[in-house]
Amino acid sequence: MTAPLLSVEGLRLAFGTGEDAIEALRGVDISIGPGECLGLVGESGSGKSLTAFTTMGLLPTQSQVVAGRVMFAGQDLLQKSERELEQLRGNDLSMIFQEPMTALNPVMHVGEQIAAPLRRHLGLSRKAARTRAIEQLDLVGIPDPHARVDNFPHEMSGGMRQRTMIAMALACDPKLLIADEPTTALDTTIQAQIIELLNGLRRELGLSILIITHDLGVIAEMADRVAVMYGGRVVEESPVDKLFDEPLHPYSKGLLRSTPDIDMPVARRLATISGAVPHVTELPSGCTFHPRCPDRLEICSKEAPEEKCVGAGRRVACWARDVS
Amino acid sequence: MRRRGPTGGVLGEGCVVTEEPILKLERLQKVFGGKIHAVDGVDLEVRKRETLALVGESGCGKSTVARLALRLTAPTAGTIAFEGRDITKLPQWKLKSIRRRLQFVFQDPYSSLDPRVTAGASITEPMFVHGLVGFGAKRKAKAGELMEKVGLSARHVDQWPRQFSGGQRQRLGIIRAFSVEPHLIVADEPVSALDVSVRSQVINLLQDLQETVGTAYLFISHDMATVKHIADRVAVMYLGRIMETAPKETFFSAPHHPYSQALLSAVPSSHPRRKRQRVVLPGDPPSPAKTPSGCRFHPRCPMAVDRCRNEVPELRAIGKDHQVACHFAAPNPLNVNELLPAGSTATA
Numbered sequence: 303m304t305a306p307l308l309s310v311e312g313l314r315l316a317f318g319t320g321e322d323a324i325e326a327l328r329g330v331d332i333s334i335g336p337g338e339c340l341g342l343v344g345e346s347g348s349g350k351s352l353t354a355f356t357t358m359g360l361l362p363t364q365s366q367v368v369a370g371r372v373m374f375a376g377q378d379l380l381q382k383s384e385r386e387l388e389q390l391r392g393n394d395l396s397m398i399f400q401e402p403m404t405a406l407n408p409v410m411h412v413g414e415q416i417a418a419p420l421r422r423h424l425g426l427s428r429k430a431a432r433t434r435a436i437e438q439l440d441l442v443g444i445p446d447p448h449a450r451v452d453n454f455p456h457e458m459s460g461g462m463r464q465r466t467m468i469a470m471a472l473a474c475d476p477k478l479l480i481a482d483e484p485t486t487a488l489d490t491t492i493q494a495q496i497i498e499l500l501n502g503l504r505r506e507l508g509l510s511i512l513i514i515t516h517d518l519g520v521i522a523e524m525a526d527r528v529a530v531m532y533g534g535r536v537v538e539e540s541p542v543d544k545l546f547d548e549p550l551h552p553y554s555k556g557l558l559r560s561t562p563d564i565d566m567p568v569a570r571r572l573a574t575i576s577g578a579v580p581h582v583t584e585l586p587s588g589c590t591f592h593p594r595c596p597d598r599l600e601i602c603s604k605e606a607p608e609e610k611c612v613g614a615g616r617r618v619a620c621w622a623r624d625v626s
Numbered sequence: 627m628r629r630r631g632p633t634g635g636v637l638g639e640g641c642v643v644t645e646e647p648i649l650k651l652e653r654l655q656k657v658f659g660g661k662i663h664a665v666d667g668v669d670l671e672v673r674k675r676e677t678l679a680l681v682g683e684s685g686c687g688k689s690t691v692a693r694l695a696l697r698l699t700a701p702t703a704g705t706i707a708f709e710g711r712d713i714t715k716l717p718q719w720k721l722k723s724i725r726r727r728l729q730f731v732f733q734d735p736y737s738s739l740d741p742r743v744t745a746g747a748s749i750t751e752p753m754f755v756h757g758l759v760g761f762g763a764k765r766k767a768k769a770g771e772l773m774e775k776v777g778l779s780a781r782h783v784d785q786w787p788r789q790f791s792g793g794q795r796q797r798l799g800i801i802r803a804f805s806v807e808p809h810l811i812v813a814d815e816p817v818s819a820l821d822v823s824v825r826s827q828v829i830n831l832l833q834d835l836q837e838t839v840g841t842a843y844l845f846i847s848h849d850m851a852t853v854k855h856i857a858d859r860v861a862v863m864y865l866g867r868i869m870e871t872a873p874k875e876t877f878f879s880a881p882h883h884p885y886s887q888a889l890l891s892a893v894p895s896s897h898p899r900r901k902r903q904r905v906v907l908p909g910d911p912p913s914p915a916k917t918p919s920g921c922r923f924h925p926r927c928p929m930a931v932d933r934c935r936n937e938v939p940e941l942r943a944i945g946k947d948h949q950v951a952c953h954f955a956a957p958n959p960l961n962v963n964e965l966l967p968a969g970s971t972a973t974a
């Protein structure tokens with residue numbers, strides 16, 4: 303296996319300090335190879351966005367990294383100064399956010415927004431940057447890019463804004479694109495456009511992608527490998543078809559079984575995962591999934607299981623898996 | 627399979643007796659601000675005990691149809707009949723008697739319960755309004771009973787909405803609607819805001835209660851897999867109009883309208899080895915303030931011809947229970963999936 307482009311190792315992140323500290327990331331491990339697409343799935347609040355933000359060096363206020371490394375192209379991003387990070391972001395490392403409207407500047411033409419990093423990072427002239435911006439808009443399939451370049455974000459539809467975000471993120475030819483729920487706010491037909499676009503760009507540009515979603519369908523369409531998060535940890539990691547064929551962690555199993563499948567005959571009842579998602583402030587002891595787990599053992603409430611290798615490219619953190 | 631109440635019966639050749647639909651919308655229109663044609667001539671009926679799923683993209687007018695059906699907003703034109711009675715112009719005070727039989731569940735579990743009212747008081751409110759429950763201890767006992775029906779503990783009747791999770795709040799909203807044993811529940815995206823692992827619990831609950839009470843649903847959703855699971859019939863809406871209605875089986879196996887076909891082909895695959903061949907529609911849905919001429923879908927339709935630009939296709943029957951608003955609609959439709967070369971993406 304080639305060296306990964308990005309590897310997040312043992313990342314722990316807490317809000318607050320001392321007694322009141324709440325650990326929201328409790329040892330996250332993920333890695334992405336060059337040209338690879340890793341899917342990050344999991345329940346709301348499981349720490350997907352926090353993992354992405356930390357990787358980008360965008361820590362939320364009041365939070366600090368307690369342990370771990372974020373290795374990107376051989377360097378630990380957590381050791382970098384804000385200036386160095388600034389240089390990396392929008393250059394080698396790029397992110398698109400869930401809600402395009404909050405990430406776009408409402409009073410600036412979209413063309414200028416795409417051009418700004420080009421001028422800053424690549425030192426292009428105003429004119430060259432504008433030409434490049436038009437090319438970028440064209441690349442992401444925005445009709446009539448010569449006119450659109452002078453649009454304000456509110457003059458565009460949701461799908462076009464999301465494409466503009468992607469154009470912006472790709473302007474400086476990044477090596478890694480982090481896409482946090484890039485289609486969640488969009489309609490099914492627009493979602494399909496964006497998935498096709500990202501898959502196409504990946505093929506053409508050899509881009510690595512970290513795709514964050516709670517939608518297993520998006521994972522099936524895009525990912526090569528998947529990491530499943532629950533309660534601030536990766537509980538299972540697997541090549542995508544293996545996960546869909548035979549999920550190993552009880553949470554992954556429950557997730558796959560409880561999602562209605564449009565390609566299958568309709569069952570009378572859906573399978574369910576009992577109970578509710580715990581809040582980070584009251585995560586259960588031991589394995590955080592144990593109160594909802596159908597396979598739980600004595601030890602599960604006492605001690606958190608380590609992630610263990612179980613066959614080619616598969617890892618799972620589950621006590622029941624260890625004894626069987 | 628779920629058992630259904632009778633919706634019609636054939637009494638010999640050509641003589642079909644159909645039960646009265648529970649909700650019937652005819653030529654319904656809602657114009658906002660004089661120019662936004664949010665609902666633009668909708669014909670739709672919901673039958674007794676059935677689940678009719680209303681699907682379509684954001685902004686096509688689904689929620690507006692829901693609000694019109696519930697008489698939470700007044701239509702610009704058209705009629706709304708509930709259990710055979712025209713309620714289009716019924717004054718609010720007369721609607722009270724209908725409200726018991728016509729309930730709703732909305733999308734957002736966080737705003738659907740009054741934060742200043744306890745869970746128990748909230749869920750017994752419809753019963754109380756209709757004089758179906760007493761005061762004080764009697765009401766509280768009833769609340770506890772209801773909460774246990776949806777898997778919540780009766781000990782929590784005095785808790786505030788914020789002390790419940792999203793899924794729990796949605797259960798409270800659902801049991802409140804069901805408490806008065808309504809004949810129809812209008813459910814606008816009732817599971818969309820829920821976590822994946824909680825969503826299936828709530829879908830099961832909706833189906834279980836439907837079976838015990840015999841309620842019909844007008845179920846609004848944009849998630850096709852959920853629709854396939856829960857619906858008996860499907861109605862597809864685009865820019866304020868119904869494009870196709872069909873029994874679920876027909877809809878998912880042989881959708882007729884090019885828009886229905888595109889909508890279904892856009893659904894992400896459920897397995898990495900089962901990727902579908904996709905019709906990627908060019909562009910975005912136009913705004914309801916600028917409805918295209920003729921068939922409103924024509925600017926994005928891969929099959930559009932001159933006629934489509936000029937002539938509005940009416941919703942017409944092409945099979946049992948199956949209606950399509952497309953000039954090309956025929957019992958054996960052209961499928962846009964077969965017209966386009968494999969994997970093609972029509973991007974404008």
Ligand SMILES: Nc1ncnc2c1ncn2[C@@H]1O[C@H](COP(=O)(O)OP(=O)(O)OP(=O)(O)O)[C@@H](O)[C@H]1O
Binds near residue numbers: 317347349353
């Ligand atoms: N600024 C903050 N202050 C305190 N807690 C926070 C903050 N940001 C996130 N959290 C908590 O950290 C946990 C992980 O949040 P994160 O946003 O990473 O979840 P997520 O997996 O992206 O969920 P979603 O699918 O809802 O986007 C959540 O429980 C959240 O409440």
Ligand SMILES: Nc1ncnc2c1ncn2[C@@H]1O[C@H](COP(=O)(O)OP(=O)(O)OP(=O)(O)O)[C@@H](O)[C@H]1O
Binds near residue numbers: 659664682683689914
């Ligand atoms: N009170 C209002 N005033 C003006 N326009 C409105 C109003 N309510 C809805 N609209 C417009 O009417 C159209 C239909 O809106 P509606 O909420 O019914 O769509 P929807 O199909 O429910 O969409 P979604 O899937 O996003 O919930 C939209 O263009 C919307 O902007």
Ligand SMILES: [Mg+2]
Binds near residue numbers: 350351482
């Ligand atoms: Mg998130």
Ligand SMILES: [Mg+2]
Binds near residue numbers: 688689814
């Ligand atoms: Mg709506």
